[in-house]
Amino acid sequence: MKADPRLAVNLAGIAMRNPLIAASGCYGYGFDYAAWVDPAEWGAIVVKGTTLRPRPGNPPPRIVETPSGMLNAIGLQNPGVEYFLETISPRLNALGCPAIVNIAGETIAEYRAVAGLLDGAPGVSGVEVNISCPNVQCGGISFGCDPAVVEELVRQVRGAYRGPLLVKLSPEAGSLTEVARAAERAGADALSLINTIRGMVIDVEARRPVLENLTGGLSGPAIRPVAVRAVWEVAGAVSIPVVGLGGITSAADALQFILAGATAVAVGTANFVEPYAVREIKAGLLGYLAKNGLKHYRELIGAAKT
Amino acid sequence: MENKAQIAHRCLLLENKAVTGDWFLLTLQAPLPLQARPGQFVQLRLGPGTDPLLRRPFSIHHEDSIAGRLRLLVRVAGAGTARVAAFVAGQEIDLLGPFGQGFPYPEEKAKALLVGGGIGMAPLYFLAAQRRREGLPFDFLIGGRSAASLPADAYFREHRLEPSLATEDGSRGFRGTVTALLEHRLLTGPQPGRIHACGPLPMLARVAEIGRARGIPTHVSLESRLACAVGACLGCAFPFHRDGAVEYRRVCRDGPVFNGEEVCFES
Ligand SMILES: Cc1cc2nc3c(=O)[nH]c(=O)nc-3n(C[C@H](O)[C@H](O)[C@H](O)COP(=O)(O)OP(=O)(O)OC[C@H]3O[C@@H](n4cnc5c(N)ncnc54)[C@H](O)[C@@H]3O)c2cc1C
Ligand SMILES: Cc1cc2nc3c(=O)[nH]c(=O)nc-3n(C[C@H](O)[C@H](O)[C@H](O)COP(=O)(O)O)c2cc1C
Ligand code: FES
Numbered sequence: 001m002k003a004d005p006r007l008a009v010n011l012a013g014i015a016m017r018n019p020l021i022a023a024s025g026c027y028g029y030g031f032d033y034a035a036w037v038d039p040a041e042w043g044a045i046v047v048k049g050t051t052l053r054p055r056p057g058n059p060p061p062r063i064v065e066t067p068s069g070m071l072n073a074i075g076l077q078n079p080g081v082e083y084f085l086e087t088i089s090p091r092l093n094a095l096g097c098p099a100i101v102n103i104a105g106e107t108i109a110e111y112r113a114v115a116g117l118l119d120g121a122p123g124v125s126g127v128e129v130n131i132s133c134p135n136v137q138c139g140g141i142s143f144g145c146d147p148a149v150v151e152e153l154v155r156q157v158r159g160a161y162r163g164p165l166l167v168k169l170s171p172e173a174g175s176l177t178e179v180a181r182a183a184e185r186a187g188a189d190a191l192s193l194i195n196t197i198r199g200m201v202i203d204v205e206a207r208r209p210v211l212e213n214l215t216g217g218l219s220g221p222a223i224r225p226v227a228v229r230a231v232w233e234v235a236g237a238v239s240i241p242v243v244g245l246g247g248i249t250s251a252a253d254a255l256q257f258i259l260a261g262a263t264a265v266a267v268g269t270a271n272f273v274e275p276y277a278v279r280e281i282k283a284g285l286l287g288y289l290a291k292n293g294l295k296h297y298r299e300l301i302g303a304a305k306t
Numbered sequence: 307m308e309n310k311a312q313i314a315h316r317c318l319l320l321e322n323k324a325v326t327g328d329w330f331l332l333t334l335q336a337p338l339p340l341q342a343r344p345g346q347f348v349q350l351r352l353g354p355g356t357d358p359l360l361r362r363p364f365s366i367h368h369e370d371s372i373a374g375r376l377r378l379l380v381r382v383a384g385a386g387t388a389r390v391a392a393f394v395a396g397q398e399i400d401l402l403g404p405f406g407q408g409f410p411y412p413e414e415k416a417k418a419l420l421v422g423g424g425i426g427m428a429p430l431y432f433l434a435a436q437r438r439r440e441g442l443p444f445d446f447l448i449g450g451r452s453a454a455s456l457p458a459d460a461y462f463r464e465h466r467l468e469p470s471l472a473t474e475d476g477s478r479g480f481r482g483t484v485t486a487l488l489e490h491r492l493l494t495g496p497q498p499g500r501i502h503a504c505g506p507l508p509m510l511a512r513v514a515e516i517g518r519a520r521g522i523p524t525h526v527s528l529e530s531r532l533a534c535a536v537g538a539c540l541g542c543a544f545p546f547h548r549d550g551a552v553e554y555r556r557v558c559r560d561g562p563v564f565n566g567e568e569v570c571f572e573s
Contacts, residue, residue: 028538
């Protein structure tokens with residue numbers, strides 16, 4: 001595959017051919033869409049949230065469509081970090097692009113343990129700490145809203161994992177910029193935002209919530225303005241790079257995040273609708289550079305005028 | 307990848323016609339044959355824009371893989387399927403597929419019983435047409451509420467099918483549910499080698515129970531709300547029995563056709 005140098009980027013020590021990342025939980029372990037697009041077309045792929053022990057996930061229904069979006073309550077279903085290291089990570093080199101492992105836990109000790117097991121693991125180019133999952137009882141979002149807890153958690157993970165470390169934030173944290181700064185202080189190399197936003201849909205005929213988990217995380221174009229605002233605020237408050245995501249479906253959407261200050265962007269829900277989205281977004285970005293006489297997309301990072 | 311033909315297709319809608327009050331038969335011309343197996347499905351984009359956002363899954367009702375012609379039988383169940391019903395001939399249809407594991411053992415010489423409940427007959431029609439073409443024995447049982455809720459006899463003649471019908475009000479064929487008709491067949495006829503079923507969940511639960519009681523292997527095609535359809539999002543999980551515990555499997559990728567014995571119908 002011919003990569004265009006105008007899109008190349010080094011994100012927190014991860015060399016990427018382009019700034020497009022497949023979002024966690026939306027791309028499996030990177031191979032599921034290979035019939036449509038070569039995984040190597042991505043700058044990087046973030047694999048499904050991984051925990052210390054296997055998790056069966058939530059009972060169905062787990063998803064429901066909403067206006068320009070969807071709710072999900074998967075419940076971090078995953079085979080656990082040991083299985084991941086034995087059977088999945090050895091295959092990740094075959095993706096042809098860096099693989100970043102999204103991790104979650106119910107206690108700080110669990111996060112630390114998972115991160116420690118991933119340290120130096122073949123096939124793993126980085127770790128993304130999910131402190132913002134809305135669909136699990138303990139851990140997840142409850143960790144992500146308190147700057148002091150975030151600082152301690154990230155410090156512990158940092159101590160156990162030496163590679164590139166991303167921390168994924170929830171837009172629901174009351175003081176998002178404080179949480180972001182806490183993660184930066186504790187040693188995060190980059191921040192990803194946003195994770196999904198909690199929502200609910202009620203079936204009026206059955207008079208009960210559609211999701212068995214009652215609530216789920218909202219994703220897709222519906223959350224894009226919230227995400228662009230969050231990236232804007234955080235990019236202005238920290239000096240580490242920001243990965244922007246939430247509702248990106250096109251190059252124009254991706255450009256909003258880059259102009260708001262994102263060094264890279266991730267695409268989740270849009271893959272479900274259009275597996276070729278990554279290719280279209282890349283082509284659109286290059287078209288925009290050409291039209292505006294720019295040499296590298298880097299010139300656009302944080303370039304929105306106020 | 308297990309299916310090289312699993313790609314995107316911009317199809318031409320040749321015809322969209324009402325079959326019953328709320329069932330529509332779509333005939334599509336694909337640029338390339340999908341070479342689908344009975345039981346596999348496609349994901350249809352409902353239109354440009356982001357609302358509705360997700361694609362909708364439909365079983366392949368028939369494929370003429372030489373002509374590259376595809377049929378979908380769609381029941382209007384909500385806003386998305388209402389859009390599909392309103393598609394007009396000449397329109398371009400954006401579909402992905404085929405997806406999923408089809409019905410197993412098409413080559414098996416033993417007689418198969420195909421049991422469809424309502425719109426659940428859609429994928430079984432394809433299986434029946436395939437068995438007819440290959441000269442493999444089968445019986446096709448279809449259940450519906452009333453005479454008018456099922457297609458006319460002429461509908462099945464195109465592929466030389468003569469299903470046995472069951473209606474709950476007795477206005478056509480056997481009076482009663484399709485599972486009652488199935489039990490009647492098993493009492494009066496020879497034991498089939500296998501049962502393939504698709505329809506509402508309670509019906510599938512009953513078919514699996516009947517199969518288990520008589521030691522007949524049963525395969526059921528399940529539905530779930532889908533997002534990605536490729537196995538990546540885990541949104542379509544359905545519970546299964548495994549070693550005394552519950553395990554979730556993906557309807558889109560591990561199925562939609564499963565061994566009826568393993569499905570956890572209780573939850
Ligand atoms: C593998 C597979 C194959 C299918 N094949 C066919 C086919 O050949 N022909 C056909 O007509 N339909 C088929 N379906 C069903 C079809 O996809 C749905 O009817 C359609 O997606 C509904 O979309 P909608 O926007 O019209 O309805 P929505 O507005 O999404 O839903 C309509 C109603 O159905 C309920 N509902 C929707 N999805 C589910 C679900 N999974 N479980 C329980 N309740 C649900 C909703 O709550 C609502 O009350 C198939 C589904 C799957 C998973
Ligand atoms: C089905 C599904 C599963 C997800 N699983 C995870 C996960 O395991 N870990 C995580 O950090 N984010 C997870 N997310 C959140 C996404 O990575 C992303 O932050 C969010 O969906 C917003 O981006 P989007 O609008 O492009 O989808 C999931 C999202 C969806 C839709
Ligand atoms: S719909 Fe995504 S895994 Fe089945």
